Amino acid sequence: MKLKSETLSYVLKTLLGVLLVLAVLDLAGSLVYAASESFYAEHLMDWNDKISLTLAVLYLAVIVIYLVWIYVVHGDLNRLIPDYPRSPGKSLACMLIPIYNFYGVPSTFMIMGNQAQAHAIHKEGKRISGLAFPLILLFFMKYASNRLINGNIDEPSSALYIFDGVVTVTMYAVFYSLTVSIAQALLQLNSRDKEENVLSR
Secondary structure, eight states, rough: OOOOTHHHHHHHHHHHHHHHHHHHHHHHHHHHHHOOOOIIIIIIIIHHHHHHHHHHHHHHHHHHHHHHHHHHHHHHHHSSSSTTTTHHHHHHHHSSTTTTTTHHHHHHHHHHHHHHHHHHHHHHHHHHHHHHHHHHHHHHHHHHHHHHTTTOOOOOOHHHHHHHHHHHHHHHHHHHHHHHHHHHHHHHHHHHHHHHHHHHH
């Protein structure tokens, strides 16, 4: 049986890849700004503004697709692992409920990683578990840098923009890696499930 999340996984990976490339370009703009404000203003500012706008719109699209994806992924997980400890609805609540999601987000990925390893999918399982807490730490760092940038009465320093850019690129890279690892783990679980169904006939 085909995974219900397979197409969504491809779409999410593609959008995250584009998001990551744009974030790298945005960071490069911040580095140029730090090196020469006049050169940046003359040659790059318009382009960087367009990149920043595209990043903001694409990020919102990714968030919506991610929430649908995490729900569908858990549907697949519950089908492939009958005693899987988290339902699609609960996984979505872990992402959406304020405060609780500080625990819910990393715990969701930790459960995925542990379950993958328990079913002999060690490489992807270890990667998923290993990236769970760095992801939530990066979310905190991103939140802090956004507060500093938006709450600054004066023009924020170039160092702050660079810090924000580095955190953003790293966060998207971790998110991309997680998505790839989860998609791969699901494909392996599904393939094993198909083999077991054939052998049981």
